[in-house]
Amino acid sequence: MQPYELSLAAAAAQIRTGQLSPVELLDSVLRRIEQVEPRLNAYVEVATTQARQAAREAEHEAAQGRYRGPLHGVPAALKDLIDVSGSPTTASSRVRAGHRAAADSTVAARLRAAGAILLGKTHTHEFAYGLTTPQTNNAWDHGKVAGGSSGGSAVAVAAGTATFALGTDTGGSIRVPAALNGVVGLKPTYGLVPRHGVTSLSWSLDHVGPITRTVEDAALVLTVLAGHDARDPASSTDPPPGTVDYRPDADSDLTGVRVGVPRDYYVDHVDPQVATAVRRAIGQLEELGARPVAVGIPMSRYFQATLWALVAPEAAAYHEHTLRTVPELYQADVRVLLEAGTLMGAGDYLRAQRARTLIRGSGPA
Amino acid sequence: MSFAELTPPEAARWARAPGWTCRAPRPVAATADQLLSLVAVLRELDFGETPPAAAYRAQEGTQSPEGTRDAAL
Numbered sequence: 128m129q130p131y132e133l134s135l136a137a138a139a140a141q142i143r144t145g146q147l148s149p150v151e152l153l154d155s156v157l158r159r160i161e162q163v164e165p166r167l168n169a170y171v172e173v174a175t176t177q178a179r180q181a182a183r184e185a186e187h188e189a190a191q192g193r194y195r196g197p198l199h200g201v202p203a204a205l206k207d208l209i210d211v212s213g214s215p216t217t218a219s220s221r222v223r224a225g226h227r228a229a230a231d232s233t234v235a236a237r238l239r240a241a242g243a244i245l246l247g248k249t250h251t252h253e254f255a256y257g258l259t260t261p262q263t264n265n266a267w268d269h270g271k272v273a274g275g276s277s278g279g280s281a282v283a284v285a286a287g288t289a290t291f292a293l294g295t296d297t298g299g300s301i302r303v304p305a306a307l308n309g310v311v312g313l314k315p316t317y318g319l320v321p322r323h324g325v326t327s328l329s330w331s332l333d334h335v336g337p338i339t340r341t342v343e344d345a346a347l348v349l350t351v352l353a354g355h356d357a358r359d360p361a362s363s364t365d366p367p368p369g370t371v372d373y374r375p376d377a378d379s380d381l382t383g384v385r386v387g388v389p390r391d392y393y394v395d396h397v398d399p400q401v402a403t404a405v406r407r408a409i410g411q412l413e414e415l416g417a418r419p420v421a422v423g424i425p426m427s428r429y430f431q432a433t434l435w436a437l438v439a440p441e442a443a444a445y446h447e448h449t450l451r452t453v454p455e456l457y458q459a460d461v462r463v464l465l466e467a468g469t470l471m472g473a474g475d476y477l478r479a480q481r482a483r484t485l486i487r488g489s490g491p492a
Numbered sequence: 493m494s495f496a497e498l499t500p501p502e503a504a505r506w507a508r509a510p511g512w513t514c515r516a517p518r519p520v521a522a523t524a525d526q527l528l529s530l531v532a533v534l535r536e537l538d539f540g541e542t543p544p545a546a547a548y549r550a551q552e553g554t555q556s557p558e559g560t561r562d563a564a565l
Contacts, residue, residue, distance in 0.1 A: 331545075429534060436531040463516060467523035471531070478534040480544030485537065487545065 149200025199242030232324025249279025274304030321356035382416035436479030443468030
């Protein structure tokens with residue numbers, strides 16, 4: 128197995144025990160990028176020079192027995208909506224030409240503090256407003272879409288050109304590309320991961336989360352990312368940063384855990400192969416001691432309407448200035464959606480915010 | 493207004509009002525019409541005294557009963 132193929136947990140463990148150096152790992156990932164990136168186009172930019180410098184520092188620290196945190200020396204890719212100090216945040220859009228982030232986003236700063244090597248920025252469907260990421264090819268079948276909007280991050284993780292990555296999810300943008308490239312995508316609970324320094328699509332619904340090759344890796348990254356930041360008004364104050372370890376227990380005993388399995392909505396319109404895989408997963412959870420409980424999802428009839436009545440006006444509001452001044456710089460599909468969003472009324476928006484209150488209060492039945 | 497009657501000229505007129513020029517009135521009108529039709533289902537709801545979730549906080553009211561371990565699939 129080549130170092131670029133290692134899971135995050137395995138790579139971090141090998142670095143900590145001295146079996147693998149951060150420079151060896153980065154070199155392996157960079158060689159993989161040279162090999163496959165020309166046909167995948169997952170990256171907007173690979174920060175080779177900065178990454179090599181960071182890897183050498185990490186190697187030097189490891190040689191002295193100093194480890195910054197659980198991600199020490201492991202290369203990560205960030206969706207190009209996420210600010211990294213000194214680098215452009217392009218949102219994969221010509222609208223952002225000349226942009227340069229003045230500071231790290233909260234999530235980039237937390238990854239750095241945990242020892243991660245920030246390797247580069249990955250493609251998004253323009254400004255996260257779409258589910259295909261047309262610039263990027265699927266990791267497994269180049270005739271199929273990458274999925275989006277975090278398509279570059281999912282493809283990079285699946286192809287071995289990043290050991291893990293971050294994406295953002297407003298209406299499926301982590302989950303869809305993760306599914307279409309066979310990797311793990313986690314949309315955390317709203318408010319758990321701060322969004323400060325992350326370009327917004329919809330303030331009411333944006334999330335930042337990990338894309339990884341294993342569930343354990345996702346838990347490892349979430350442990351680093353989660354925690355309050357007052358600069359994000361939706362940031363949850365519970366739990367405080369660094370106080371919860373989301374990694375699974377070593378014994379994997381799930382006795383006493385009730386697992387809600389939706390009766391409706393979740394399993395509607397599902398491909399039979401997907402349904403079979405989900406049933407198999409439920410069976411495995413039962414074997415580990417969990418108790419599946421069928422639950423109804425109230426008000427699912429209103430989910431899609433609520434989503435669009437929030438996202439369309441909020442996205443239009445975010446882009447109002449550039450939509451007026453440089454509309455020709457947007458891709459046609461995104462520009463039409465943004466312009467249509469300006470035509471939605473305050474009544475539609477407030478009905479959606481009130482529906483959100485009702486949905487949240489209804490709980491599973 | 494009727495959601496099904498948002499024509500390209502109306503879309504262009506609406507779009508001019510806030511001070512910008514709609515470059516593609518027909519697709520914008522068609523998309524806006526789809527969006528407005530989609531969100532119209534929210535008019536079915538009886539909101540009563542329900543306030544908007546403008547100050548949404550994720551952690552409120554989501555705790556499990558003490559001593560239980562819950563998950564969702």
